[in-house]
Amino acid sequence: xxxxxxxxxxxxxxxxxxxxxxxxxxxxxxxxxxxxxxxxxxxxxxxxxxxxxxxxxxxxxxxxxxxxxxxxxxxxxxxxxxxxxxxxxxxxxxxxxxxxxxxxxxxxxxxxxxxxxxxxxxxxxxxxxxxxxxxxxxxxxxxxxxxxxxxxxxxxxxx
Numbered sequence: 001x002x003x004x005x006x007x008x009x010x011x012x013x014x015x016x017x018x019x020x021x022x023x024x025x026x027x028x029x030x031x032x033x034x035x036x037x038x039x040x041x042x043x044x045x046x047x048x049x050x051x052x053x054x055x056x057x058x059x060x061x062x063x064x065x066x067x068x069x070x071x072x073x074x075x076x077x078x079x080x081x082x083x084x085x086x087x088x089x090x091x092x093x094x095x096x097x098x099x100x101x102x103x104x105x106x107x108x109x110x111x112x113x114x115x116x117x118x119x120x121x122x123x124x125x126x127x128x129x130x131x132x133x134x135x136x137x138x139x140x141x142x143x144x145x146x147x148x149x150x151x152x153x154x155x156x157x158x159x
Contacts, residue, residue, distance in 0.1 A: 063157040065110070066131035070139050070149040071095060071124065081122035092116060092141060095124035095133035099158060107134070108155040109142055116141040117159060132156070 073079055073087040081087050082101055099105060099120055108115040118138045125133040130151065134142075139149045 063106075063108070063155050065153055065155055067129055067151060068094075068107070068132040068134050068154045069125060069127070069130055069151045070136065070147060071133040072136060072147075083121045085121060087122060087135070089136045091121075091135055092118040092137045093121040093135050094118050094138055095122035096120050096131060097123060097125075098131055104159045105132075106157050106159050107132075107138060107142060110153060110155060112155075114141070114143045 072089050074089075079087050081093075081095075087093075094105070094107075096105075101120055101123075103120050104117055105120065106115055106117050116138055118134070122133070125131075132154070134149070136146055139146060142154075144152075
């Protein structure tokens with residue numbers, strides 16, 4: 001009496017040249033799903049990067065108008081700014097909450113007669129509606145008469 005010897009499983013050749021059992025579906029399916037997820041993640045990441053770069057480029061290349069005021073160190077002599085240096089009325093510096101510390105900004109009069117580049121060294125202004133607090137050095141460079149600057153609209157752009 002002969003015993004029936006089980007037949008070895010038949011293998012199908014895939015397009016990549018690998019062989020698999022007819023009932024096997026996991027490895028190939030998982031590889032396809034993983035590849036698809038990675039591809040979609042890369043596409044979404046690229047789109048987000050392009051949108052972010054266009055937003056950053058738009059914010060830094062075009063000028064905007066903002067409300068600025070003048071501030072001095074007379075209210076707190078020797079006060080330290082957020083950069084760790086002392087507030088100097090004669091320096092071309094400013095305080096802001098809308099640009100990063102250390103950033104350079106070009107301020108221009110609305111009539112376009114004078115422009116000056118200043119560096120952010122402090123936080124502020126803490127008054128609603130104002131975007132910049134300029135030191136006397138910036139105000140004088142713009143051609144305004146010191147403390148008579150008051151609150152004015154100015155044109156600004158990051159450089």
